[in-house]
Amino acid sequence: MAYLIQEDYVKYVCSCGQLKPITSLYFCRHCLKIRCGFCICHEVDSHYCANCLENMPSSEARLKKNRCSSCFDCPSCFHTLSTRAMIAQARPSAQDGASGDTKVENKQPKKTYYLSCFNCRWTSRDVGIPDQPVASGGWPERTNPFANRFNQLLDYYKAVAQLEKQEKLERERKKFAIRGKYITLTDKTGLTGAMARNIAGLPPSESGSSATLANFTPSQASAEVEELPEDFYTKEVDLKQITSLSQRLAAPARQPARGSRLWPLPKRLSVKRSQRCRACDHNLTKPEYNPGSIKFKIELLAYYHVPEVKIISFESVKPGTRSELLLKVTNPTGHEMRLRLLQPSDVPVEEEQPKSIEKSLEKSLTLEKVCNN
Amino acid sequence: MSHNNIKILPGATVCEDCTLEGDITIGGGTIIHPRVTIIAEGGPIIIAEYCIIEEYSTIIHKKSDKQEVPPKPLFIGAHNVFEVGCKLESPCGHIGESNVFECKSFVGVDVKIGSGCVIGAACCLTASQTLSDNTVIWGSEHHVREALEKQPSQLLQLDFLSKVMPNYHRLRKPNVHKRPPAARQSQDSSVKSANNV
Numbered sequence: 339m340a341y342l343i344q345e346d347y348v349k350y351v352c353s354c355g356q357l358k359p360i361t362s363l364y365f366c367r368h369c370l371k372i373r374c375g376f377c378i379c380h381e382v383d384s385h386y387c388a389n390c391l392e393n394m395p396s397s398e399a400r401l402k403k404n405r406c407s408s409c410f411d412c413p414s415c416f417h418t419l420s421t422r423a424m425i426a427q428a429r430p431s432a433q434d435g436a437s438g439d440t441k442v443e444n445k446q447p448k449k450t451y452y453l454s455c456f457n458c459r460w461t462s463r464d465v466g467i468p469d470q471p472v473a474s475g476g477w478p479e480r481t482n483p484f485a486n487r488f489n490q491l492l493d494y495y496k497a498v499a500q501l502e503k504q505e506k507l508e509r510e511r512k513k514f515a516i517r518g519k520y521i522t523l524t525d526k527t528g529l530t531g532a533m534a535r536n537i538a539g540l541p542p543s544e545s546g547s548s549a550t551l552a553n554f555t556p557s558q559a560s561a562e563v564e565e566l567p568e569d570f571y572t573k574e575v576d577l578k579q580i581t582s583l584s585q586r587l588a589a590p591a592r593q594p595a596r597g598s599r600l601w602p603l604p605k606r607l608s609v610k611r612s613q614r615c616r617a618c619d620h621n622l623t624k625p626e627y628n629p630g631s632i633k634f635k636i637e638l639l640a641y642y643h644v645p646e647v648k649i650i651s652f653e654s655v656k657p658g659t660r661s662e663l664l665l666k667v668t669n670p671t672g673h674e675m676r677l678r679l680l681q682p683s684d685v686p687v688e689e690e691q692p693k694s695i696e697k698s699l700e701k702s703l704t705l706e707k708v709c710n711n
Numbered sequence: 712m713s714h715n716n717i718k719i720l721p722g723a724t725v726c727e728d729c730t731l732e733g734d735i736t737i738g739g740g741t742i743i744h745p746r747v748t749i750i751a752e753g754g755p756i757i758i759a760e761y762c763i764i765e766e767y768s769t770i771i772h773k774k775s776d777k778q779e780v781p782p783k784p785l786f787i788g789a790h791n792v793f794e795v796g797c798k799l800e801s802p803c804g805h806i807g808e809s810n811v812f813e814c815k816s817f818v819g820v821d822v823k824i825g826s827g828c829v830i831g832a833a834c835c836l837t838a839s840q841t842l843s844d845n846t847v848i849w850g851s852e853h854h855v856r857e858a859l860e861k862q863p864s865q866l867l868q869l870d871f872l873s874k875v876m877p878n879y880h881r882l883r884k885p886n887v888h889k890r891p892p893a894a895r896q897s898q899d900s901s902v903k904s905a906n907n908v
Contacts, residue, residue, distance in 0.1 A: 414856060415849065458849040459829050464859040578846075578857040597856070 348647045350640070352377065363640035364622040366615040372640055378622060379614040385607045386629035389418050393629050394607065405604035408474050412455035413585060413600035419453040419462075421473055426450050453477070453602055465598055480601055482591040494554045501551070612636075645669050645677065719885045722760075724873050727881040733772070738762070738789070742872045745880055753802055754782030759789040761869055768793040768812070773820060775802040788826065790864045797830075807844070809861040827861030 346359035354377035364373045385399035386392060387406035394402070410419040425447045450469035453462040462477075463469070470476050482488060579597050586593040588603055612624040624636040646668045653661035669675045717731050722739030725731075729743055733751030737743065738760040746766045749756060753774040764770070770793070772785040785801050788808030793799070797812040800820050807826030812818065816830040821839030824830075828842045831849030842848075845858040876882065 415854065458831070458854065458856060459847050459858060459862065460856070461859075578855055582854075 347649055350644065360640055360644065360646060363644070364613065365638050365640040365643040366618065366620065366622060367638055367643075368618045368620045369615060371617070372644065373615055373622060375613075377616060379616055381612050381614060383610045383612050383625060384627060384629070385609055387605055388608045389605055391629045393627075399607055402604075404607045406607060407604065409605035410453060410477070410602035411588075411605050412458060412460050413588060413603050414460040414597070415455060415458040416584075416588065416603075417455050417457040418605065419455050419460075419602055421451050422454045422461075423449050423451050423473070424469070426469075460600075462602060465600055467602075477602065480592070484591060490554065493550045497548070497550045642670055645675060717883075718887045719883055720887050721885040722873075723885060724876050725883040726876065727883055740869060740873070742869060742876065744768075744876075751785070753785075755784040756787070757784050758787045759791075759808070761789050761864065761866070762787065762791045762793070763865060763869060763872070764793045765795045765797075767796045769798045771798075771800045773800050773802045775820075792862075792865060794832075809864060811862050827858065829858070829862060 348359070349357040350360055350363055350372065352358055352363060352374040353371040354374065356374050356376050358374045362375060364378065365371075366373050382396070385394045385396055385404070387394070387409055389409040390406065392406065392408075394406075411417070412419050426449075448471070450471060451473050452467070452469045454460070467478060581594055581597055581600065585600065586595070589601065592599070592601070594600055610625045610627075610629070613622045614620065615622055621636045622638045623634055625631075626633050626635055648666040648668070650664040650666050652663045655661050667677060715732055716734045718736045719725050720737060720739040723737045723741045723743075725737055725741075725743045726745040726747070728745035729747040729749070731749050734755035735749055735751050736755065736757045738758055740761040741758055741764070742762070743749075743764045744766045747764050748769040748771075749758075749764075750770070751772045753772045756770065756772050758764075770785075770787070783804075785804060785806075787806045788810075790809045791806065792811045794812060794814045794816075796815045798817045799806075799812065800818065801822070802820050804823055806824045807828070809827045810824055811829045813830060813832040813834070815833045817835045817837070818824070818830060819835075819837040822836050823841040825842055825844040825846070827845040829847040829849070830836065831847070831853075833851070834848050834853055836848070843857075845861060847856045847858050848854070849856070
């Protein structure tokens with residue numbers, strides 16, 4: 339018994355100990371256990387834009403900072419912006435007046451496009467973005483004022499990651515000095531790649547990364563802050579012009595303080611993810627690849643396997659009297675099912691549950707550690 | 712209201728299936744959908760040209776205790792759009808032009824509305840306040856924003872409705888036959904004469 343907007347009255351115990359409504363539970367066919375979103379692996383299958391339903395490979399998504407290049411969100415209320423067309427007569431300019439031939443062109447109405455929000459009626463004209471001659475794309479982008487520093491940091495951390503990877507490889511090589519089937523260059527000649535490069539007179543391969551590591555200047559914390567303008571406390575506040583906190587945080591690079599500086603936000607990409615049982619590594623859900631489709635290739639929901647319990651009626655509990663509770667239990671499968679109602683005394687001890695949560699937590703932590711190492 | 716004095720100017724499209732009570736003037740080009748309720752119990756209501764009043768919207772000129780004699784009219788400017796199910800209660804006053812009252816919005820008494828304002832869907836204005844021009848109110852938290860320009864007028868929609876409406880609904884016929892420029896004056900004079908009566 340689960341509702342869209344009401345409280346969930348009937349909750350099921352997941353094998354990890356969490357109490358969840360049946361709509362957010364899965365059933366692993368291979369372990370024969372109930373699983374929930376807390377105790378399964380989530381894997382990103384594909385990135386797509388929820389508005390234009392364009393599929394994007396993950397490398398491209400990373401390059402575009404997980405944002406769609408053609409769809410925008412309203413910077414004022416975060417609703418999706420729509421493109422609206424307006425038929426505008428081309429303005430006759432002084433040049434057109436001089437030459438008679440252009441008159442013919444002027445007569446054709448020109449379509450221009452602007453972005454508009456149907457929720458709060460924000461338009462791209464409000465902040466002075468010029469109308470576009472094409473319906474999609476071509477919207478002016480503002481450069482990030484911290485782009486330089488951003489790229490510096492990015493390069494630095496890439497170099498750090500590379501260095502760590504190399505170190506790890508070295509260590510592994512030392513640890514497992516087992517001769518494999520294949521003979522490497524090192525085994526043949528007693529040379530490492532770096533030495534070979536040195537002899538050949540080539541620059542060392544990791545020179546780029548080491549240079550970025552050396553040239554990197556860490557940011558300096560400063561106690562000096564720009565002073566507030568004098569009329570800060572006395573000037574009257576125009577709330578219509580000042581942006582809200584969420585509006586500022588939606589554009590972290592600029593954090594505009596005034597409404598006139600708001601800029602359309604490129605829409606964030608959504609992901610399709612498949613979910614995997616941690617115990618047996620079988621898929622619990624796997625969506626279809628096409629972003630327009632909401633169907634699943636694999637869909638092991640608890641709703642299809644676990645009897646659904648509904649509360650039909652109940653009496654308020656009074657001390658010393660019996661009260662009636664009417665339950666309806668539905669078997670969703672086509673097979674016979676045995677049901678046992680437990681007395682309170684038969685219910686297994688609760689203590690086990692938190693332990694299993696801890697265990698799964700521990701497991702995930704150790705997994706992370708392994709990954710880090 | 713014992714007697715209804717409804718004046719429909721030529722060019723207005725007023726469906727028969729709506730409740731009009733009291734002294735109401737409807738300007739040319741205005742479209743009133745079926746199931747609209749307009750009640751002028753506190754004084755006359757004047758609706759200017761090119762308004763769209765959609766289904767189940769209610770406009771009431773409320774009776775107040777401090778009724779002036781003669782009662783002031785409620786004047787609704789041109790190019791206003793009242794979307795489905797909106798409600799406007801006002802004892803008197805003036806509503807500017809190019810406003811949009813979105814679906815299920817409510818504007819209570821003592822709210823003065825300028826021009827180019829948008830009252831968002833399901834927004835409820837009950838406290839006494841004055842909306843300056845181009846104010847946009849939206850969302851369940853009643854966010855307020857100021858738009859740069861007035862809302863674009865719905866001329867295409869008006870055109871379409873005035874063509875299509877007669878095909879599917881019985882209409883009330885215009886009963887004032889005067890040219891639009893002169894109509895404004897006649898409105899005022901007719902209001903005065905109505906007040907004198």
